[in-house]
Amino acid sequence: MSLEIIGITVLWLFLFFYIIVGSIDFGAGVFNAHSIINGKQHILSKVIQRYLSPVWEVTNVFFVFFFVGIIGFFPDSAFYFGSILLVPASISIILLALRGSYYAFESYGSKGHRGYAFMYGATGILIPASLSVVLTISEGGFVYLDDGQPVLSYELLFMSPLTWAIVVLSIVAVLYISSVFLTWYASKTEDQEATGIMRKYVLIWAVPLIVAAGGIIFELQNHNSVHFDSILNLWWMFAISFVLWAITLWLIWNRRKYGLAVWLMIGQFAFAFFGYGISHYPYLLYPYLTIYDGFTNEAMAISLIVVFILGMMLLLPSLYLLLRLFLFDPKYVKGKRE
């Protein structure tokens, strides 16, 4: 395996972690806000708060990992994406900043403030939408070179059906991932009512998810036929993903093994996400930047990988401790430790 492949695989893995933990977090905020509108807040809020409180900062770090890592391994991506993403990425930063600090303000400051809860819910939809635009841009067709400097055409971007298909998928995926996870988490708290509500959300969002995902592949055919063809070559990965989706849905429909359903759902997204990533290879940005011409020097690549391994040896036990103390501590989960 070449250093380039190791680098991009590590980064893609981190992005995948972020998408899973981030989606749970984003979706939880949306459901929380929605339950306040419905007056069912008392059912959901407790479950959601108990999950979010100790882990929210950790979620953010996965994201930082990804972008610091991509600049480290592929410095040219800083040049290309840095130049074109000024406005879209700034919007994402501002939303993330509002979300992160509002969360802290709300949960440590003035509890139960409705404005905060709505703000939190709204950013849960807007952040995935704004971040997903980066994936769209990387498909090419929206960027041209002006005197050697990459420039983004907003007109082309916003007129493209692909953009909106990806936005829709990102939002639906957030709601789906989050509801599958929270169904399990609520069932662990032995809160029947909350489990029931979350289960309903899963059933609502399952079909739109597959429709949106299919829509994107269809759109790609027109937009980027190179990528579309390599997706077809990896059809089996997407097929496995589809089967995992179907089993997840079946389990939740029949109210069985919610824990297994979460793992299957993660598997479903892993196959789809890596299928997408592998078929994108070798491009970071069609057609200007590949992982080969954008790669850093060998010395830096090796030091980054070494640091990464050392860092993981430090972090994995700490993360394990965090999860054991909170997510998987039966007393804490059931709210008996407050």
Next chain:
Amino acid sequence: MFIDDPVLMSRLLTLLTLSFHIFYATVGVGLPLMIMLFHWLGIKKDDIHYILMARRLAKGFVVTVAVGVVTGTAIGLQLALLWPNFMQLAGHIIALPLFMEVFAFFFEAIFLGIYLYTWDRFDNQKKHLLLLVPVAIGGAMSAFFITVVNSFMNAPGGFEMINGELANVNPLLAMFTVAMPTKVTHVLATAYMTIAFTLAAIAAFRLMKGSHKAYYKKSLNVMMKVGFVFAIAAAIIGDFSGKYLAEHQPEKLAAAEWHFETEEQAPLILWGILDENNEVKYGIEIPFALSILAHSDPNAEVIGLDQFPEEHHPPLIIHYFFDTMITVGMFMLALSFVFLVARWRNWTFVDKKWYRWLIVMGAPLSFLGIQAGWWMSEVGRQPWILRGIMTVDEGATTASHVDLVFFFFVLLYLILGVGTIVVLRKMFKDKPVEKELESYAGGDEQ
């Protein structure tokens, strides 16, 4: 839209983000150490007051950590968004400490989360205290790695330029540049100093308001001591920084000192103004002091701005930033020294209202000192973004709409700043010390 100058606007936006973030970053580095100190004192002396200090500070800390995290994320991304050409080059050489910083922060965030939610889960309090060690280390390491990057920008090393191409990159050497030792230690010492004086200021203020006397007196006495120790450290390291600058970045020292002509037995000029002939008026001149600061020798020669082409002169305004930093440092050193001597000799004037007010002033002043120090360092590196290799003009983005983005970030920081103050005030007003001491019966933090 307003100002169609991506370079200028990129500089302003970076200035804005860094100046806002440094408040939270300083708290993030300094506060865990103070919480640890209080918690440890509480266990050692079996004193509920110190324990309560640790608990209350930890609660406030999460709010500032949250804003610190999000503004830190903003800087991380803005580096690439506003300075894509710089990050393309720098990514090849100095990406390693940036990457390490994320790990350090990750580590800190995990243990802070655990510490905060496990106050009464341990039978042995010392075990709970141990959770703070990674938090404090993580905070200090974050500062270390980021300052390493900044040191690199001031004194690039660990690579060679052969015919305009990067060669022989050594990521470790790039981290351990000549600027690194003084810069890193100065940042850490001043962060601890600032937080100690800020907590002392809060205690002094509460005492004047007639709040719980024993509690705040303890806090005041400990924090003035800690502040004094770190103020001395900051001054000594500052002296070494002067020697570093004289040796490796003489143009920055010369601009900060308005030292135009290379000369021996150079005097140090504090404050003053420049007339049209670049003559200093109304300044305080300390004979030989600049030669001593630069080379520990009153007769030594100090390089002036005349040795550098005009386009490489840093802006002369950094003289004021430099003097603000030094004046604040000296003032705080004197203030805490007098306080400690007075406590030792049982002089009571330090408990008078006027002295308490001086201590209260110490909080904003210390933060002003931090800001001034960074402005001095960053503006003093101009016109370079990477000294001797790339200027800010070459490093900046060419994208349009930087001015619009700037405007939105002003709004964002306004919201976050006001939010922090409102939430912290409410948090501590709703639960004054007296009330918490009464109801103190245990239970995990909420």
